[in-house]
Amino acid sequence: MRDxxxxxxxxxxxxxxxxxxxxxxxxxxxxxTALQGLMERAKVDKKVVEDVMVGxxxxxxxxxxxxxxxxxLMAGFPIDTCGATVNRxxxxxxxAIAIQAMxxxxxxxxxxxxxxxxxxxxxxxxxxxxxxxPYWAKQKPDVYISMGxxxxxxxxxxxxxxxxxxEFGYHSQMKAAEAQKNKMxxxxxxxxxxxxxxxxxxTLKKEEFIQDFDDGVRPDTTLEGLAKLKPAxxxxxxxxxxxxxxxTDGAAAALIMSEExxxxxxxxxxxxxxxxTVAGVEPDEMGVGPAYAIPKLLKMxxxxxxxxxxxxxxxxxxxxxxxxxxxxxxxxPKEWTVDSKTRRINVNxxxxxxxxxxxxxxxxxxxxxxxxMVKKGVKYGVESMCIGGGMGAAALFELVEKW
Ligand SMILES: CC(C)(COP(=O)(O)OP(=O)(O)OC[C@H]1O[C@@H](n2cnc3c(N)ncnc32)[C@H](O)[C@@H]1OP(=O)(O)O)[C@@H](O)C(=O)NCCC(=O)NCCS
Numbered sequence: 353m354r355d356x357x358x359x360x361x362x363x364x365x366x367x368x369x370x371x372x373x374x375x376x377x378x379x380x381x382x383x384x385t386a387l388q389g390l391m392e393r394a395k396v397d398k399k400v401v402e403d404v405m406v407g408x409x410x411x412x413x414x415x416x417x418x419x420x421x422x423x424x425l426m427a428g429f430p431i432d433t434c435g436a437t438v439n440r441x442x443x444x445x446x447x448a449i450a451i452q453a454m455x456x457x458x459x460x461x462x463x464x465x466x467x468x469x470x471x472x473x474x475x476x477x478x479x480x481x482x483x484x485x486p487y488w489a490k491q492k493p494d495v496y497i498s499m500g501x502x503x504x505x506x507x508x509x510x511x512x513x514x515x516x517x518x519e520f521g522y523h524s525q526m527k528a529a530e531a532q533k534n535k536m537x538x539x540x541x542x543x544x545x546x547x548x549x550x551x552x553x554x555t556l557k558k559e560e561f562i563q564d565f566d567d568g569v570r571p572d573t574t575l576e577g578l579a580k581l582k583p584a585x586x587x588x589x590x591x592x593x594x595x596x597x598x599x600t601d602g603a604a605a606a607l608i609m610s611e612e613x614x615x616x617x618x619x620x621x622x623x624x625x626x627x628x629t630v631a632g633v634e635p636d637e638m639g640v641g642p643a644y645a646i647p648k649l650l651k652m653x654x655x656x657x658x659x660x661x662x663x664x665x666x667x668x669x670x671x672x673x674x675x676x677x678x679x680x681x682x683x684x685p686k687e688w689t690v691d692s693k694t695r696r697i698n699v700n701x702x703x704x705x706x707x708x709x710x711x712x713x714x715x716x717x718x719x720x721x722x723x724x725m726v727k728k729g730v731k732y733g734v735e736s737m738c739i740g741g742g743m744g745a746a747a748l749f750e751l752v753e754k755w
Contacts, residue, residue, distance in 0.1 A: 354610050356453035357621030357752065360394035361719035362386055363604035364543040366566045366707035369472040373563040374601035377545040379415040379471035380423045382603040386467060387427040389541030390605045396617055398427075400463045401607075403434045405452055407444025407468040409710035409740075410479045411437045415469060423469075439711065442666060442737050443630070443745035444468055445604060446714025450628035450747060452608045462613040467605030468715035477599065477710065494636035495741055500585030500596065502740075503669035506639045507590050510675045514590035517670035518578040521595035521704045524667055526690035528701025529571035536700050538727070539719040540564060568598045568707045595670035600707025604715035606722075620755045622722050623733070626748040627653050633742045639672020641744020642736040643679035649734065649746040657681055660696065661730035664717040666737035667702035676738075699724060713737060714745070725751050 364382050367373040374382060383406065391398050406420035421435025429435075440447040445468020452464035477499075484496045506512065531537060542564040548556040573594070583589035584596060614621050629652060631644035642665050650656060657680060667673045677683040677697060688697040700706075700720065709716065717735050725733045729751065736746040 353457045354459060356456040356608055356610065356625045357614060358606045358623050358625060358718070358722055358749070359609050359614060359619045359621045360390055361606040361622070361722045362389045362393060362539050362541045363716045363719040364602050365540055365563050366568065366600040366602040366709055366716065367563060368568045368707065369599035369601060372567045372601065373545050374471065375473040376547050377601070379469055379474055379603070380419060380426055382471065382543065382601065383419065383423040383467065383469045384427040385541055385543045386603040386605040387423060387465065390465065390607055394607045394619065396463070396607065396619060398429045398433065400617065401429060401433050402461045402464055403436065403452065404429065404465040404467070405436045405438060405448040407439065407446070407448040407711040407714055408437050409439060409441045409444055409470055410475045410477070411439055412475060412479055414474050415471060419469060440745065441740040442668065442708070442710055443714045443739050444711035445716060446628065446718060446735060446737070446745055446747055449606050449608065449625065449715060449718055453625040453628070456608060456610045462610045464608050465605055466608055466715065467603065468712035469603045470709040470711040471601045472599045472709060473601050492635070494634070497636065498585055499638070499668065499740055500591055502636055502638045503591045503596065503671045504586045504589045505637045506675050507671035509637065512671045512674050516674055517590055517595040518575060520670035520674055521578055522573055522575050523689050524698065524701045524704035525570050525573040527699065528566070528569045528705035530690060531700035532565060532569055537566070539723040566706045568600065569701070569705050591669055591671060595704060597668050597703035597708035600709040602707065602709040602712045602716060604712050604719050606715060606718055621752045622726055623749040623751055626750050628745070628747040631744045633744060635742035638740055638742045639668055639738045640675060641738035642676040642746065643744070645744030645746035646680055646734060646736050649748055653748050655732065655748065660732050660734050662699060662721060662724055662728070662733040663697045664721040664733070664735045665697060665702070666708060666713055666717060667698065667704045668708060668738050670704060672738055673702070721749065725749065
């Protein structure tokens with residue numbers, strides 16, 4: 353089997369659903385920015401890319417109709433660069449990267465893009481017209497329940513307190529604020545956005561602007577402020593807007609090549625994509641997914657938790673992130689708090705502060721992880737997330753040191 357390498361990985365900023373910078377920008381345009389930014393940074397000609405595969409959790413309406421193909425053409429790829437859209441909910445973007453990596457490993461492709469996209473402002477979570485199967489909705493309603501309720505279930509079953517969740521949310525915000533201040537998010541491509549501004553005569557004027565930072569970060573977050581927030585999903589619950597992932601708009605993309613292609617086009621790869629796996633869990637506690645997917649990944653690859661220098665574990669909710677960290681033996685505060693210099697988990701904050709644009713997240717976290725592995729010279733990085741319907745996904749990346 354051949355090796356597959358990420359030679360470049362970028363993302364747009366993540367911006368708040370409805371209230372943020374991308375609320376009125378079409379999803380295809382976000383993806384076009386990511387794809388163009390990717391190719392400019394990689395300094396590779398678009399015509400050598402064989403396929404663009406994009407993860408999207410609700411691939412319908414403005415982000416439907418095989419947005420992977422449409423956005424690739426809009427971004428200036430030639431007609432013979434193909435395009436596809438894949439869906440595994442919150443790991444869709446990582447799934448797209450993994451599928452492209454496997455095609456390269458199998459010798460079926462040499463240069464391909466895996467990415468992700470979601471405009472939660474324009475296509476709501478659940479889609480515009482959900483239609484649960486009437487029989488199955490009675491047999492197994494858990495596959496259709498709100499993700500927030502699954503987070504409450506994890507908190508209740510595994511005794512993750514409100515205070516623990518708020519502390520985790522606080523540190524996510526503080527890490528992200530620190531990272532923004534220190535300009536750590538090199539993987540961000542400044543992104544063209546639009547807004548429609550009401551005019552005195554009743555018309556709307558289209559204004560264009562550039563957005564280059566994640567706009568959900570709240571540097572003024574306090575534990576006292578978080579403690580005052582009302583539960584968002586259950587009357588007497590513990591999951592709030594301050595300890596849940598934010599709903600977000602964004603796009604991300606990674607350029608993946610075989611060793612032969614890297615040498616042919618004179619590109620030094622950043623990381624090797626070592627392995628990817630998924631693990632099934634009960635849908636009503638889908639957040640436990642990483643606690644199963646990461647050990648499965650490590651077993652497959654003969655690695656140990658202590659071999660891993662950086663983790664990006666998606667913070668769908670603090671309750672599930674804490675539970676997974678506990679199960680994985682990395683719940684000690686030194687692994688994840690802002691004041692720990694040896695932290696390994698979500699070192700620049702996670703989805704509670706930076707947002708979780710569903711189908712984009714897998715590719716977004718890959719871009720963040722690769723950037724930090726390169727910056728810090730970390731040999732092994734693991735990306736993982738829980739997935740609606742009851743799954744976990746995990747991938748292992750290895751830094752390319754010598755080339
Ligand atoms: C929890 C949730 C319902 C909250 O939605 P929302 O009300 O639109 O959330 P917002 O981020 O706008 O926050 C609402 C309010 O909470 C308060 N708040 C949020 N974060 C805060 C913080 N860190 N400190 C203090 N107050 C905070 C603010 O008052 C905020 O209002 P403002 O933006 O006008 O200041 C939504 O984020 C959600 O559904 N998250 C989970 C998404 C999901 O399920 N994803 C899939 C996972 S598998």
